[in-house]
Amino acid sequence: MQFLLMLVICLAFLPVTPAAPFFHPLWTAVATWSGVLLLSLSTLLWSRYFVRRIHDRPDSRAATLRLYTRVRLFHTLACVGWYVASLFLLGWGTVVRETWELGDVILLDELLILAPFLLGICLEWLGFYDTEKALFETSTRYSGQTFWGRMAYLGYHIRFYLGLVLAPILIFTGIHETMIALMPEASGQPWFLLASAGLLLFIILILTPWLLKVLWNARSLPPGPLRHRLEAAARRLGFTYTDILLWNTRGGVANAMVTGVFRFPRYVLLSDGLVNGLEPEEIEAVFGHEVGHVKHHHMALYLGFMMLSLMVISLTAQLILPPLPENEADYLGLLGDWAKSGEIWLASVGGLLFLGGYIWLVFGLLSRRCERQADIYGCKSVSCGQPDCTGHDGLILGDAPRSLPLCPTGIRTFIRALERVADLNGIQRDKPSWRHSSIARRVAFLESLLWQPALEPQFQRRLFLTKLGLVTALSVAVVVLVVLTS
Numbered sequence: 001m002q003f004l005l006m007l008v009i010c011l012a013f014l015p016v017t018p019a020a021p022f023f024h025p026l027w028t029a030v031a032t033w034s035g036v037l038l039l040s041l042s043t044l045l046w047s048r049y050f051v052r053r054i055h056d057r058p059d060s061r062a063a064t065l066r067l068y069t070r071v072r073l074f075h076t077l078a079c080v081g082w083y084v085a086s087l088f089l090l091g092w093g094t095v096v097r098e099t100w101e102l103g104d105v106i107l108l109d110e111l112l113i114l115a116p117f118l119l120g121i122c123l124e125w126l127g128f129y130d131t132e133k134a135l136f137e138t139s140t141r142y143s144g145q146t147f148w149g150r151m152a153y154l155g156y157h158i159r160f161y162l163g164l165v166l167a168p169i170l171i172f173t174g175i176h177e178t179m180i181a182l183m184p185e186a187s188g189q190p191w192f193l194l195a196s197a198g199l200l201l202f203i204i205l206i207l208t209p210w211l212l213k214v215l216w217n218a219r220s221l222p223p224g225p226l227r228h229r230l231e232a233a234a235r236r237l238g239f240t241y242t243d244i245l246l247w248n249t250r251g252g253v254a255n256a257m258v259t260g261v262f263r264f265p266r267y268v269l270l271s272d273g274l275v276n277g278l279e280p281e282e283i284e285a286v287f288g289h290e291v292g293h294v295k296h297h298h299m300a301l302y303l304g305f306m307m308l309s310l311m312v313i314s315l316t317a318q319l320i321l322p323p324l325p326e327n328e329a330d331y332l333g334l335l336g337d338w339a340k341s342g343e344i345w346l347a348s349v350g351g352l353l354f355l356g357g358y359i360w361l362v363f364g365l366l367s368r369r370c371e372r373q374a375d376i377y378g379c380k381s382v383s384c385g386q387p388d389c390t391g392h393d394g395l396i397l398g399d400a401p402r403s404l405p406l407c408p409t410g411i412r413t414f415i416r417a418l419e420r421v422a423d424l425n426g427i428q429r430d431k432p433s434w435r436h437s438s439i440a441r442r443v444a445f446l447e448s449l450l451w452q453p454a455l456e457p458q459f460q461r462r463l464f465l466t467k468l469g470l471v472t473a474l475s476v477a478v479v480v481l482v483v484l485t486s
Contacts, residue, residue: 002164006165008083009165009166010081011349012110013169018148019094019341027046029092031090032090035078042077043126046131048130050067050131053136071320072128082118083116088346092113099125106177110170121408126150129154141426147250165217171203221243221247225280226275233288239294242264242269247271254273256268256274257269261303267288274276282416285417289365291377292375296370298370298374308474310355315484362470366433371436373459376406378414378417382413383410383411389410390409406449408450412450414455415446418443423440
């Protein structure tokens with residue numbers, strides 16, 4: 001969901017928006033917002049149908065849930081489709097930037113261009129609220145718990161889905177546009193582009209962990225046996241962090257994550273669903289998985305991969321895409337020509353879709369391998385190092401050496417944690433995602449290490465060569481493209 005939102009949000013930040021070919025600006029605004037409201041009305045009708053079906057046909061709950069999931073997907077895609085149509089066919093972006101003369105106002109034009117999509121998604125969440133509440137109240141998993149209030153539910157989704165995607169983009173763009181406004185003469189110089197990109201990247205890396213803590217309303221994990229256990233594990237593993245945070249989801253999410261490329265700020269977030277649903281040793285194994293991402297430098301790898309990939313695609317675009325106008329008169333003329341502006345916009349969208357597909361395939365493959373590497377580290381974090389171990393029976397690993405080999409108990413502990421997380425989140429064991437293999441495949445790989453320990457060093461060597469080859473290939477591509485474009 002967040003990946004799709006990121007691609008759609010980027011449409012508002014393209015340098016050219018198509019002119020309005022068919023309508024007066026007033027009718028463009030009316031048509032754009034009418035479409036948003038009609039789509040939102042459909043969510044209320046669908047939600048009434050699903051609530052009635054959930055209560056009247058409890059025996060077909062699984063079928064209802066599958067249908068509901070498909071309807072939500074189709075509705076989200078319809079919101080995206082209408083938003084693209086409002087930009088390309090109705091000229092909503094040009095109305096905001098040119099008719100209303102807001103193109104030079106820092107961030108305001110982007111926010112208004114995004115407004116129909118953002119409001120549509122928010123109204124979708126509100127429209128399907130009754131269905132989500134009915135599913136929650138009729139589920140045995142949440143017995144005794146209370147569901148979000150309507151506005152608290154909306155606020156949680158805005159923070160979780162929109163905040164982490166939109167806030168960094170707005171910060172990046174706002175600072176960049178401010179720098180250009182302050183130094184317009186230098187904005188086209190190579191040194192300015194490199195310096196601004198480096199400064200912006202540094203600011204984002206520093207702000208993101210703090211931003212995540214604020215947006216997700218995470219608080220420091222209270223003192224107690226669990227915190228003491230995790231702090232001991234961090235010392236044993238040589239892991240430095242700013243804080244361990246408890247992430248409030250009203251029990252709706254069982255997950256954990258680590259954020260922060262640098263040692264400060266760096267947070268480990270544990271959701272309330274995870275803390276309440278797993279045993280202490282299983283939480284420690286999940287904590288070890290997150291530590292594994294840091295120990296294997298996955299975040300730095302992801303950052304380098306993204307930067308090199310963006311440079312390759314940007315330089316390639318300079319070679320094959322039509323150039324933007326070099327002076328203001330030509331640019332204003334372009335804004336009045338739907339065919340020419342639409343051609344550049346569609347080419348930019350095509351590049352954006354290519355980038356999305358590339359990240360989906362290549363980064364997804366890399367991420368799945370790194371997740372498996374972190375799984376191994378999670379097993380090691382609760383291993384005693386004895387190959388013939390039959391159980392820890394209360395053994396405290398706090399004083400154990402950092403680099404313990406795998407033991408059967410550590411592997412089985414992490415497998416239990418994986419399967420319990422899948423159960424708590426309602427994830428099918430054989431359902432993969434673009435960044436994670438399916439739970440069944442992850443478990444099967446870890447089980448293979450019980451009987452063939454030699455597979456682990458083989459996997460580590462292959463993954464190291466994959467990382468090295470990918471970074472080398474991208475670096476060579478950047479050098480070649482710089483030569484071709486200079």
